[in-house]
Amino acid sequence: MSGGSGEGRESRDGLSPEARALCEVMTAGFPGPGDVAALRAAVAAGAERPGGRGPGRPGGRGLEPASVRDTEAGGVPVRVYDPAPGERGRVLVVYLHGGGWVMCGIDTHDALCRELAAASGAVVVSASYRLAPEHPWPAAADDALAVLLWARAGADRLGCDPGRVVVAGDSSGGNLAAVTALRAPELLAGQLLVYPPLDASMGSESVAVYGRGYFHTAAHMAWYWDRYGGDPAHPHVSPLRAPDLSGLPRTLIVLADCDLLRDEGLAYARRLGEAGVDCEVRLHPGVFHGFLGLPLPAAAAARAGAAAWIAATGGRDPA
Structure with a gap:
């Protein structure tokens, strides 16, 4: 396990002053x-401004893919980001957005x-999977798998190596990324999991410590799980x-x-390591759930690190 980029000094509650200020802004209202x-x-309104609710808008660094287009993948709407049309043998990423299975989408x-x-050189396919509660489990998980199958089958057409596919x-x-990897590990070279919920029982210590006052609350998470549905003991619900x-x-x-989801991620990493899986954890101090798209140094470092990890992901022989 490696530590991430911090936010300078931390306040008494563990957040950096910058992160605490953003947390208060995001929580208000x-x-x-x-x-x-x-x-x-x-979420839709907050995503339109830096530091707002949702993933925010990193932007501002001149990083733009050369081509962005909307299409369908196995009946699922997707947006395809290609940083260098015409190049071959690249990594192909299937990206699944957050939002408690009930909100957000390819626009947020x-x-x-x-x-x-743009930063990784990979082609990114962002999936607009069906949302709960209108479409409870396993709709989103099935859509995620459908997009992976479409992307893997069309990797060559997209200028990508079918042995270098990442979810x-x-x-x-x-x-959803973890579940997709469990369902089709032979199709993947890597999985990138950013603060994932991995156990519907929500019984870890970090839930008790960070379940209130850090924007993403235990009450919200429990409600999201209820809307999503499925058997909490099923591995395709709780990886x-x-x-x-x-x-x-x-x-x-x-x-x-x-x-509040920290300990689930750490526990999953331990189990992956015990199972012989090459697993790296990057734990970023001083920040809270949802930080990846916020205007914080730790967020910029996490995005850059994720892009570098994607670019370095080697393949396995195509199945």
């Missing part, structure tokens, strides 16, 4: 659990995917409960230290 429409509206995560594609996601998208993690691809897990 953010709806509590219970109203899907209000949550979706708040557009800036993040643009930056990942990635943040928060609930990280859950941490999978009986066997051997054979999974190279893994990078990015975590925030002040996050």
Whole structure:
């Protein structure tokens, strides 16, 4: 496990002053659990401004892919980011957005995917999977797998190496990425999991410590799990409960230290290592859940590190 880039001095509650200020801004007026429409509206509005709710807009660094287009992948709407059309043999990333399985989409995560594609040189396919509660489990997980199958089958057409396919996601998208890897490990060279929820029981110590006062609350997370549905013991709902993690691809897990989901990510990393999987953890101090797209030094470092990890991901022989 490696430590991430911190935010300078930390306040008494573990957050850096900069992160605490952003946390307060994001929390103010953010709806509590219970109203899907209000949550979706708040996230959509907040994503339009730096430091707002949702993944934010990294931007501002001149990192733009050469080509961005919308299409469908196995019946699922996707957005394809290509940093260098015409080049061959590149990494192909299937990206699954966060949002508690009930909100966000390819538009809220557009800036993040643009930056990942431009910085890594990989083609990024961002999936607009079906949302709960209108479409409970396993709809989102099935859509994620459908997009992976489409991307893998069309890797050559996209200028990518079918042996260098990575599934990635943040928060609930990280859950979907982990589930997709469990369902089709032979199709993947890597999985990138950013502060993923991995156990619907929510029984870890970090839930008790960081479940209130750090923007993403235990009450919200429990409500998201309820809306998503499925058997909490099923490994395609709670990957941490999978009986066997051997054979999974190279893994990078990015975590925030002040996050109720931190311990689930650490536990998954331990189990992956015990199963013989090449797994690296980057734990970023002084920040909270959702920091990846925020205007914080740790966020910039995490994005750059994720892009470098993607670019370096080697392949396995195509199945």
